[in-house]
Amino acid sequence: MSIIRRIQNLAVLLTGLLLSAQSMAQGAPAELRVGYQKGTINLTVLKERGLLEQRFKGAAASAATRVTWVEFAAGPQLLEALAVGSIDFGATGDSPPVFAQAAGKNLVYVGYEVPKPDTSAVLVPADSPIKSLEDLKGKKIAMQKGSSAHFLTVQALKRAKLAWSDIQPIYLAPADARAAFERGSVDAWSIWDPYYAAVEESGKVRVLATSRGLSNNNTFYLASSAFAARHGSTLIDVFEELTQAEKYVQNNRVEAVQLLTKAFGLEQKVIERVLARRPLGAVKPINADVLLDQQQVADAFFQLGLIPAAVKVADIVWKPTANDLARR
Structure with missing residues (x-):
């Protein structure tokens, strides 16, 4: 065999190996590590019903994608884990990705849920002398730093024509914030469901404002940039399962309430309250309208x-390819 022919054969072999490697990279991952929070309804439904495990179960054990679940107290902590490679995928509110991007974290937006403006609020004790948003001037407001509640507070102050410096932000994780709120160490609390519903159900709070008219309170799905680049079709599969989870919650309310009551360790009436204010909608890749809305969130934090x-x-929005969207 001539040297030229050998070189040609070697080139064909190397090309084949490269294509094979690319195909493997684009296939289902060996493991999918999912970050979730108490309150991420759709992910919790998938976890409790084992739906992702069923979806990614291969014909042989070696072909299956192992699904691992990791719970976080709030979005900022979840995205920190995503940025350092401890998880591959997760869901947060609107603000955590803005803070993560500003800090140069390695992640991308991959999808979103329909807006849920009624699922977060600024609360005060029922007997508080604070009667309006304007009355927050000089007051201590508890919130998770870099969370959707942080942005809600920004918008609430804007409506009241107050500056950020007019209040004392007290940055606490949800459980610590509730404790501070209930013992009177703070004057108000900006928070999301199910924490909002749980304290509201106690009858000891008043709602100064919800996100409605202030923020769309979007939920975003994020992934590491490497995972999104290699496993786009897997993300589309996950979106389909998340959309089905939303339909399950809406169409099987009694069963869903029982499932989530057990999963969250909350009272049934709290879960019923949470679900009553959630609209139905598919989980999809980011579109232009959502992108514009999220840019306004980012601009507001920068301006302050x-x-x-x-x-x-x-700059950090994943765009699915035709191959990602094609059914396998």
Whole structure:
């Protein structure tokens, strides 16, 4: 065999190996590590019903994708884990990705849920002298830093024509914030469901404002940039399961309430309250309208000096390819 022919054969072999490697990279991952929070309804339904495990179960054990679940107290903690490679995928509210991007974290927006403006609120004790948002001037407001509640507070102050410096933000994780709120260490609490519903159900709070008219309170799904680039079709599969989970919750309310009551360790009436204010909608990749809305969140934090640099949200938005969207 001539040297030229051998070189040609070697080139064909190397090309085949490269294509094979690319195909493997684009296939289902060996493991999918999912971050979730108490209150991420759809992910919790998938976890409790084992639906992702069923979806990714291969014909042989070696072909299956192992699904691992990791719970976090709030979105900022979840995205920190995503950025350092401890998880591959997770869900947060609108603000955590803005803070993560401003800090140079390695992640991308991959999907979103329909807006849920009624599922978060600024609360005060039922007997508080605070009667309006304007009365928050000079007061201590508890919130998770870098969370959707943080942005809700920004917007609430804007409506009241107050500056950020007019209040004392007290940055606490949800459980610690509730404790501080109930013992009177703070004057108000900005929070999301199910924590909002749980304390509301106690009858000891008043709602100063919900997110409605202030923020769309979007839920976003995020992934590491490497995972999104290699496993786009897997993300589309996950979106389909999340959409089916939403339909399950809406169409099987009694069963869903029982499932979530057990999973969250909350009273049934709290879960019923949470689900009553959730609209139905599919989980989809990011579109132009959602991108514009999220850029406004980022701009608001930058203008107040709450993030160190301006960010362009579009720079970290995953765009599925035709191959990602094609059914396998």
